[in-house]
Amino acid sequence: MKLSVIILNYNSSGYTLDCVNSIRKYTQLGDYEIVVVDNGSQEVDFDRLYSLNQQPFLKLIRSRVNLGFAGGLLLGLQVVDPSSTYYFFLNNDCQLLDDVCSRLYAFMEDHKAVGVCTGQAVNRADEHEPSFNYYPSLSGNLLGHGLMRWFHPADYLPRRQKYQEPVPVPVVTGSALFVRATAFWQVGGFDPAYFLYCEEEDLCRRLRQREWRAMLIPDVRFRHLGGGSTRRNLLIEKEYYISLFYYFRKNENVLKQLLLQLFYTLKVGRKAFRSTHFAQLAWFILRGAPGRESLRYRQGLPVIARPTTDHQPTSSLLSQ
Numbered sequence: 001m002k003l004s005v006i007i008l009n010y011n012s013s014g015y016t017l018d019c020v021n022s023i024r025k026y027t028q029l030g031d032y033e034i035v036v037v038d039n040g041s042q043e044v045d046f047d048r049l050y051s052l053n054q055q056p057f058l059k060l061i062r063s064r065v066n067l068g069f070a071g072g073l074l075l076g077l078q079v080v081d082p083s084s085t086y087y088f089f090l091n092n093d094c095q096l097l098d099d100v101c102s103r104l105y106a107f108m109e110d111h112k113a114v115g116v117c118t119g120q121a122v123n124r125a126d127e128h129e130p131s132f133n134y135y136p137s138l139s140g141n142l143l144g145h146g147l148m149r150w151f152h153p154a155d156y157l158p159r160r161q162k163y164q165e166p167v168p169v170p171v172v173t174g175s176a177l178f179v180r181a182t183a184f185w186q187v188g189g190f191d192p193a194y195f196l197y198c199e200e201e202d203l204c205r206r207l208r209q210r211e212w213r214a215m216l217i218p219d220v221r222f223r224h225l226g227g228g229s230t231r232r233n234l235l236i237e238k239e240y241y242i243s244l245f246y247y248f249r250k251n252e253n254v255l256k257q258l259l260l261q262l263f264y265t266l267k268v269g270r271k272a273f274r275s276t277h278f279a280q281l282a283w284f285i286l287r288g289a290p291g292r293e294s295l296r297y298r299q300g301l302p303v304i305a306r307p308t309t310d311h312q313p314t315s316s317l318l319s320q
Contacts, residue, residue: 001081003032003105005088008072010039013048015092015225020052022095029102033057033084037076040066040299065299068195069174077189084181091175093225097122103220104178107166115183115212116204118172119220120163129224130159131176132169132216135201136244138256141263163218172214174200175224183212195296196236197243205251235298237281241289261285 005023009016020034034055038046040063052060059079067075073089080087086105100119108114121129134140134156140148149156155170177200187206190199204214241264248257269282284293 001031001033001084003029003086003088003101004077004080004084005032005034005090005101006073006076006080007034007036007090007092008039008069008076009036009041009045009049009092010066010072011041011045012092013041013045016049017052019090019092019094020055020058022097023090023101024055026096026099027101028099029105032101033059033081035059035061035076035080037072038062039068039072040064066295068192068296069197070190070194070199071192074190074192087179087181087184089174089177089179091224094121094175095223095225097221097223100176100220100222104217107215107217107220108178108180111213111215113211113213114180114215115207115210116172116177116179117166117215117217118176118178119222120216120218121173121175121224122221124223124225126223128160128162131173132157132159132214133171133173133201134159135170135205136198136247138252138260138263141260163216166215166217169214169216170208171201171204172216173224176222177203179203180212183207183210186210187212193246193291194243195239195294197240198247199243202247202250234277234280235295237277238284238289238293239295241281241285242291242294245285245289246291261288 007016007019016036020036023034034057036049036052036058038049038061046062049060052058061075061079063072063075066072077087086108088101088104104117104119107117118131121131123129134145140156145156149158154168157167157169184203187203187210191202194202207214245257245261248260252260265282265286268278268285272279272282
């Protein structure tokens with residue numbers, strides 16, 4: 001295989017089926033496969049994916065629990081063809097608008113120093129959507145990205161600008177992350193300690209440390225619908241800060257960690273008068289965004305009711 005496309009599904013099978021159909025419609029690459037990982041969805045949602053079993057070069061696997069973004073993709077990598085030279089981690093709320101796979105593959109083949117790349121995202125209305133981001137940092141937060149652009153222009157390219165040529169970027173979007181397999185494994189792949197956020201920042205940083213480049217290819221387009229699996233609420237907001245502060249603990253010294261903690265506490269806390277939501281979130285950040293409160297630990301395995309007897313429990317774990 002030249003390419004393995006890996007897609008996560010979590011209670012959003014309609015998005016997943018549309019995503020797969022767009023890949024099948026546009027991709028002309030000779031050797032590719034699709035791996036769909038159901039990340040602990042409800043039974044009724046997973047059942048809608050059974051039709052995928054009839055498609056050639058497509059593997060459908062299921063996790064009993066939600067492993068998170070990084071964990072789910074790592075599970076998918078367990079079943080990819082070992083000869084694949086590239087991995088395309090594609091959000092299920094994305095749809096390809098042309099032969100994205102073949103074009104990104106060709107670009108990577110022609111640019112051996114590039115470890116990861118992505119295309120240009122557009123939203124539902126075909127409007128430009130930023131497809132890269134900056135590394136989270138204390139200086140960027142305190143001084144602002146506009147001012148930091150004066151000191152480090154390559155690390156703070158305007159995100160909303162429409163580029164005409166391929167351009168090096170700090171962090172490619174996690175929605176459509178096309179990565180060279182040798183580079184990916186050289187840096188250890190995704191860190192499964194991240195549950196929902198900051199996986200791409202962490203991966204791109206480690207790739208950069210090994211001198212692999214990240215690129216935006218603006219004439220390769222895909223549609224990012226947004227909202228495929230995650231709805232914003234207090235628990236999801238907390239999950240973001242759990243990942244963000246884990247990233248800081250990996251990459252910043254203790255003093256910077258404390259200053260960042262104070263910065264985000266004040267940033268969120270100043271909105272506390274609007275809603276208790278922000279007050280709770282600010283207190284959570286002030287406590288260090290503890291990982292023990294992650295959604296990872298708020299889920300249980302599926303259960304099925306059983307007849308009750310004196311010697312039999314009332315429920316039993318489903319075997320998958």
